[in-house]
Each structure stands twice: as structure tokens, then as C-alpha cells.
Amino acid sequence: AQSVAQPEDQVNVAEGNPLTVKCTYSVSGNPYLFWYVQYPNRGLQFLLKYITGDNLVKGSYGFEAEFNKSQTSFHLKKPSALVSDSALYFCAVRDTALYSSASKIIFGSGTRLSIRP
Amino acid sequence: DVKVTQSSRYLVKRTGEKVFLECVQDMDHENMFWYRQDPGLGLRLIYFSYDVKMKEKGDIPEGYSVSREKKERFSLILESASTNQTSMYLCASNQRDPTDTQYFGPGTRLTVL
Incomplete structure (x- = not known):
């Protein structure tokens, strides 16, 4: 079964410093991977995705x-x-080995990123 | 720009009431989804639809039903609302291409008293 884990509920970083929000996944085949961001009282917005090719x-x-x-x-x-x-950041994965009529993806539990001035 | 709209931002209902949540997308997407979002649990898929009148259960369909009579509209129905259905409900849509991103509506925060 496919799954995705975000091991940190919260990440705190000072403004100007580099940040990392972690995501690990488990799939049977090759993964399609996505990151979304959610600002307060808003829906999710797409940030980026990995389908194939360059790892970065x-x-x-x-x-x-x-x-x-x-x-x-x-x-x-x-x-x-x-x-x-x-904001709140969500990692998501779709397992290409699973057949589905729709592009069903699995979301992680979310990581709250807090940047202090 | 893709636009996904939801009929209400905030909704307060009483236990036992029938609740309708409406979602409309304007990009002719084949797929539409209903999720609920709860703190610490992320997004959980309730139902999705890959075509008009077609639907499939997601991970937590109990207590919910859906309707898709037109391509642009996907409705979530709570037949008899209960307090444990208090949550944020998010609608999303995308094309059939499995690499396509999902586009989300602003969400409906439902409170069941």
C-alpha cells in the first residue's frame, strides 16, 4: 500500500535561514510526488511536483x-x-503501480512551518 | 486560472440534519474529490468521481454520499449529520492525467452541534 510520512508536526526557523520540511514515502512502483501549501483559512495550493527526470x-x-x-x-x-x-505544508504521493480511474493521491499529515522575524 | 468554488465557507448544522456541500469547477476536469481535513490527520479522501454519474469510495466514506449529475459539479451529502463530522471539507479537481496536480477549493468549515 502507498503511504507518506511527515515526521515533524512543526518546524521553526529564523527568517533568512535555510529551511527543510521532511517527507518520506512508500510505494510499490514509481512515485509521483507533490508538495502543497495551505495558508490560514484557505484551500491547498500546489507548490511543486516530481514526475520523472531531474531529481531536483x-x-x-x-x-x-x-x-x-x-x-x-x-x-x-x-x-x-x-x-x-x-503556513501548513503537505507532502503527497501517487503510486504509479496502482491502477485507478482517477489520479488518487495520499497526503501526509502536514507540517506547520513557523518563520520568526 | 483554474477555479474551484465551494458553496459555503462556514456552516453550522444540528445533529440529524441532512447537509449538502456543493463544489463547482470551471476547467472541464474529469476528476473531482472530496476530502476532510482534521488536525494531525492531514487530508483523508471521502469520495471521488472520475466522470459524470461515476463515483468511488475513498478511505472514509461512512456517513457520506455524493452526487455528480454534471461534469462541473460534485456534491457531498451528509445524510444525518453527527458531531464527529465537524471538520474542514475540501473539494478538489484535476484532469484524468495521473501526473496532473489537484486544484483545491477554499474549504467549508462545518460545525455540527
Whole structure:
């Protein structure tokens, strides 16, 4: 069965410092991996995705993520955090080995990122 | 821009009431989804639909039903609301391509008293 884990409920970083939000996954086949962000009282917004190709994926708002097949990880990173990055971040995975009529994906439990000035 | 709208941002209902949550997307997407979001549990899939009049159960369908009579509209129905259905409900849509991202509505925060 496919699953995704976000081991940290909360990550606290000072503004200007690099940030990392961790994500690990488990699938039978090859994964499609996604990161979404949720600001207060809003729906989720897409940040970036890994489908195939280059392991380093760049996305919106200066975020990037690195696909590591051997460690089954897809950590979200940013070189210099902004206070406005404070939000709830979700990692998600779709297992390409599973047949489905719809592109059903599994979401992690979320990590709350807090950037202090 | 893709737009997914939900009929209400906040809703308060009483135990036993029948509740309808509506979702509309304007990008001609084949797939539509209903999730509930609870702290520490992330998003859990309730139902999804891959075509008009087609539906499949997600991970937590008990106590819910859905309707998709038109391609752009996907409704979630709570037949008899209970307090444990108090939650944030999120609708999403995307194309049939499995690499396509999901586009989310703003959410409906439902409180059942």
C-alpha cells in the first residue's frame, strides 16, 4: 500500500535561514510526488511536483525539493526563509503501480512551518 | 486560472440534519474529490468521481454520499449529520492525467452541534 510520512508536526526557523520540511514515502512502483501549501483559512495550493527526470525540482515562491529514491524521500527546501512562508505544508504521493480511474493521491499529515522575524 | 468554488465557507448544522456541500469547477476536469481535513490527520479522501454519474469510495466514506449529475459539479451529502463530522471539507479537481496536480477549493468549515 502507498503511504507518506511527515515526521515533524512543526518546524521553526529564523527568517533568512535555510529551511527543510521532511517527507518520506512508500510505494510499490514509481512515485509521483507533490508538495502543497495551505495558508490560514484557505484551500491547498500546489507548490511543486516530481514526475520523472531531474531529481531536483524547483517550484513556486523559491521552494525546491529533492527526490531521493534510495532514501524514499522528497524533502522540501528553501535557501532563505521568509516570514510569509509560515503556513501548513503537505507532502503527497501517487503510486504509479496502482491502477485507478482517477489520479488518487495520499497526503501526509502536514507540517506547520513557523518563520520568526 | 483554474477555479474551484465551494458553496459555503462556514456552516453550522444540528445533529440529524441532512447537509449538502456543493463544489463547482470551471476547467472541464474529469476528476473531482472530496476530502476532510482534521488536525494531525492531514487530508483523508471521502469520495471521488472520475466522470459524470461515476463515483468511488475513498478511505472514509461512512456517513457520506455524493452526487455528480454534471461534469462541473460534485456534491457531498451528509445524510444525518453527527458531531464527529465537524471538520474542514475540501473539494478538489484535476484532469484524468495521473501526473496532473489537484486544484483545491477554499474549504467549508462545518460545525455540527
